[in-house]
Amino acid sequence: MAHQSGHGHGHASVATGHRKLADWIDVRVLRQDGPGQASYWERHRIPYEPEMNVISVLQRMAAQAKTVDGRAVAPVAWECNCLEEVCGACTMVINGRVRQSCSALVDRLLRENPGEIELQPMGKFPVVRDLVVDRGRLFRALERMKAWIPVDGYFDMGQGLRQSQSAQEEMYPLSECMSCGCCLEACPQYTKIELARAEGETDEAWQARVREAYDLGFAGAHAISQVMLFNAHPTGRNNASERLDALTDPGGIQDCGNAQNCVAVCPKRIPLTTSIGRAGRAATLHSFRSFFDR
Amino acid sequence: METNRPFLVRHEFLLRRLHSLSGLVPVGAYMVIHLLANASIWNGPATYQSAVHQIHSLGRALIVVEWVFIFLPILFHGLYGLVIIRESQPNSGAYPLVGNIRYTLQRATGMIALLFIVWHVFHMHGWFHGEAWRELIDPWGAQFAPYNAASTAAEAVQQSTLVTLLYAVGITACVFHLANGVWTIGITWGVWTTPGAQRRANYVAGAIGLGVLAVGLAAWAGFAFGVRTSDPEAMDAIRAIERRLLQEKIDSGLITEEQASEKSAHFGAPTDR
Ligand code: HEM
Ligand code: SF4
Numbered sequence A: 001m002a003h004q005s006g007h008g009h010g011h012a013s014v015a016t017g018h019r020k021l022a023d024w025i026d027v028r029v030l031r032q033d034g035p036g037q038a039s040y041w042e043r044h045r046i047p048y049e050p051e052m053n054v055i056s057v058l059q060r061m062a063a064q065a066k067t068v069d070g071r072a073v074a075p076v077a078w079e080c081n082c083l084e085e086v087c088g089a090c091t092m093v094i095n096g097r098v099r100q101s102c103s104a105l106v107d108r109l110l111r112e113n114p115g116e117i118e119l120q121p122m123g124k125f126p127v128v129r130d131l132v133v134d135r136g137r138l139f140r141a142l143e144r145m146k147a148w149i150p151v152d153g154y155f156d157m158g159q160g161l162r163q164s165q166s167a168q169e170e171m172y173p174l175s176e177c178m179s180c181g182c183c184l185e186a187c188p189q190y191t192k193i194e195l196a197r198a199e200g201e202t203d204e205a206w207q208a209r210v211r212e213a214y215d216l217g218f219a220g221a222h223a224i225s226q227v228m229l230f231n232a233h234p235t236g237r238n239n240a241s242e243r244l245d246a247l248t249d250p251g252g253i254q255d256c257g258n259a260q261n262c263v264a265v266c267p268k269r270i271p272l273t274t275s276i277g278r279a280g281r282a283a284t285l286h287s288f289r290s291f292f293d294r
Numbered sequence B: 001m002e003t004n005r006p007f008l009v010r011h012e013f014l015l016r017r018l019h020s021l022s023g024l025v026p027v028g029a030y031m032v033i034h035l036l037a038n039a040s041i042w043n044g045p046a047t048y049q050s051a052v053h054q055i056h057s058l059g060r061a062l063i064v065v066e067w068v069f070i071f072l073p074i075l076f077h078g079l080y081g082l083v084i085i086r087e088s089q090p091n092s093g094a095y096p097l098v099g100n101i102r103y104t105l106q107r108a109t110g111m112i113a114l115l116f117i118v119w120h121v122f123h124m125h126g127w128f129h130g131e132a133w134r135e136l137i138d139p140w141g142a143q144f145a146p147y148n149a150a151s152t153a154a155e156a157v158q159q160s161t162l163v164t165l166l167y168a169v170g171i172t173a174c175v176f177h178l179a180n181g182v183w184t185i186g187i188t189w190g191v192w193t194t195p196g197a198q199r200r201a202n203y204v205a206g207a208i209g210l211g212v213l214a215v216g217l218a219a220w221a222g223f224a225f226g227v228r229t230s231d232p233e234a235m236d237a238i239r240a241i242e243r244r245l246l247q248e249k250i251d252s253g254l255i256t257e258e259q260a261s262e263k264s265a266h267f268g269a270p271t272d273r
């Protein structure tokens, strides 16, 4: 390969031609003041600078905290962390497509859609405020699927089994998942679950209710793929059957409708639909085994 | 908490797998055979009538076969399909990707298929038996008479331009749904998993789809245009063939006069005419 861009995910270097794409950038942002409240659109305008990303746009917007008609407003809230597309925290819907705001380059967005950028929070998770969403269901799905390898204990368990090169090469891409939620946002089978806390409900009761609701919903492509990752791991395999049980529980693999959006939007290009096919096969065999062979 | 979950939730995995399987067998397999049998009209009314006689030679067992292998599986697949559709949130407008558009079309053609099949069974078969009911729904339902198969089927399909078009749309929707379903079922059950394998399977599913579409539209064209219902002489000739074949069955004792009158058009024993 002659040229490999920065972190390997195909952002061919942006043509930096000194042409100024615009004087101003209009940003239409879908805001919401708190959980369960009504959302509303707001327009902000910031001076154009070359080579911005959406995070730097959001920083300018927060600094001026003013709408396009000069009204002072509370700064727009958003989340970010790594700034290099590995944590997933900054995921939002930009110009109608879900992606990371740290790696969404403004010059490209303006070429796609001159003059204006549109920002929305992800639509499949409860909004906390503005562009910040609660992705608890995404992490709960990983918990459900036991997407880890239990090796904690009092004894040194020694070296793990050796893995073949080819097995490593199959597993490595699956391990790149950053739990961003793009695959869930784009999935037509993954529908929003948002509960309202009842008056006087205890923390425990509230959490149990949320968990039960989440557990009946579709787990999603990311979790299915993690099952395939940990079931392929020589040590993780010890819990393969528990993971397949979880995969065939309500909201499991069977809820996938093969739209294949997940694989198309995954920023890590994880072969999610291959995982889904393999998970479908493993789940069916597992259900046969647990019915006829126990 | 888990035991309080409704039946559809507790058995979701099994139901989804049965739904998937039922789409292919028996429903998909039946549909292909059904279209092939109807395409045999191109070999003339005698061939078609003989095919129908063969099916109806099952006698009373036909009812059982129809319910177990055709009606119940279609009802299960169709009604559970509605449950699945209700839980989905198509977004092919926001994400106009080929796979996603197909996903939306799978659901749209499923709903068209359900409406079409329910209407088609009414239009040809009438849903229920019984003289009074048949007279009540005439000319909207129960248009097909098994012992006057070619003539009544053609008259039914040519009843109006709308009916003719409905059949073309319904067949096309069902065939798309089956062909796309053949592709997705291979992912659902993990037969083709890698992008390369899925691409190759797509060609196969596409070829199957085109093949079945050709058969389906041939059957449709056979009844919509092949049989000239506007030509009284041609129709008399067809009815004569149908009467002759029926008379042979009656003579050899395979069909009673009573059955003959029940399953013939015009509600008269063929010998009277
Ligand atoms: C001629 C009749 C029909 C045939 C031959 C047929 C066949 C199929 C096949 C082979 C599949 C693929 C299953 C899979 O991907 O696992 C399928 C899926 C589906 N069918 Fe049908 N079907 C028919 C009628 C219907 C009807 C009447 C409905 C509902 C209104 C329906 C709704 C669906 C849905 C929603 C799916 C997608 C299931 C999923 O992706 O999980 N189908 N069908
Ligand atoms: S393939 Fe399955 S998980 Fe992926 S987007 Fe489609 S329905 Fe969702």
Ligand code: SF4
Pocket: A088, A176, A177, A178, A179, A180, A181, A182, A183, A184, A221, A222, A225, A265, A266, A267, A268, A269, A270, A272
């Ligand atoms: S699978 Fe891809 S899109 Fe989904 S959470 Fe992981 S990195 Fe994000």
Ligand code: FES
Pocket: A079, A080, A081, A082, A083, A084, A085, A086, A087, A088, A089, A090, A091, A100, A101, A102, A103
């Ligand atoms: S800030 Fe970590 S992915 Fe964007």
